[in-house]
Amino acid sequence: MPSALGQKKGKVIYVARNPKDVLVSYFHFHKLANMLETPKDFNDFFEKFMRGDVFGCSWFHHIKTWYSHKDDMNMLFITYEEMIQDLQSAVKKISLFLGKELTDEQLANVVKHSTFNNMRKIPQASYEQVPGDLLNHHQGRFMRKGTIGDWKNHFTVAQNERFDEVFYREMKDFPLSFIWDIRDIE
Numbered sequence: 001m002p003s004a005l006g007q008k009k010g011k012v013i014y015v016a017r018n019p020k021d022v023l024v025s026y027f028h029f030h031k032l033a034n035m036l037e038t039p040k041d042f043n044d045f046f047e048k049f050m051r052g053d054v055f056g057c058s059w060f061h062h063i064k065t066w067y068s069h070k071d072d073m074n075m076l077f078i079t080y081e082e083m084i085q086d087l088q089s090a091v092k093k094i095s096l097f098l099g100k101e102l103t104d105e106q107l108a109n110v111v112k113h114s115t116f117n118n119m120r121k122i123p124q125a126s127y128e129q130v131p132g133d134l135l136n137h138h139q140g141r142f143m144r145k146g147t148i149g150d151w152k153n154h155f156t157v158a159q160n161e162r163f164d165e166v167f168y169r170e171m172k173d174f175p176l177s178f179i180w181d182i183r184d185i186e
């Protein structure tokens with residue numbers, strides 16, 4: 001981490017996402033990224049994710065570690081679900097955090113260009129320019145669906161129950177509440 005962050009000279013925007021959807025997204029990313037181990041199947045990847053045996057660390061460790069530094073640096077916590085549910089309010093929150101006041105026209109323009117569908121069209125945002133030896137573009141797209149609740153198309157009932165049990169155990173004392181509340185926004 002750059003030392004300037006600890007001196008509160010920089011700003012960090014931490015985007016959290018329902019970890020069930022993170023798991024599904026990361027599963028698909030692993031199939032795309034040549035530098036990562038290709039999962040045998042979803043069940044195998046589910047087990048690795050639950051153990052934290054994936055590139056980086058477990059979702060639980062990641063969010064708790066970053067949150068533990070919230071007072072050491074200028075940090076905004078926001079959720080992917082908030083951005084999907086009300087992108088305009090999320091953009092306002094982010095712009096205020098960055099100290100940028102936007103006119104109504106600027107705000108509308110940022111919101112328009114920040115939708116998932118518009119971001120997906122930008123080669124830099126969708127990683128289309130990343131060389132094929134790093135990302136196998138034939139296996140799918142970096143920006144795949146961008147939806148909330150795709151985990152329901154992948155998890156079994158048993159996996160969902162197990163995940164909820166681990167989530168509640170790991171996050172019961174975590175001071176932030178999440179708008180998905182382990183359910184999806186309907």
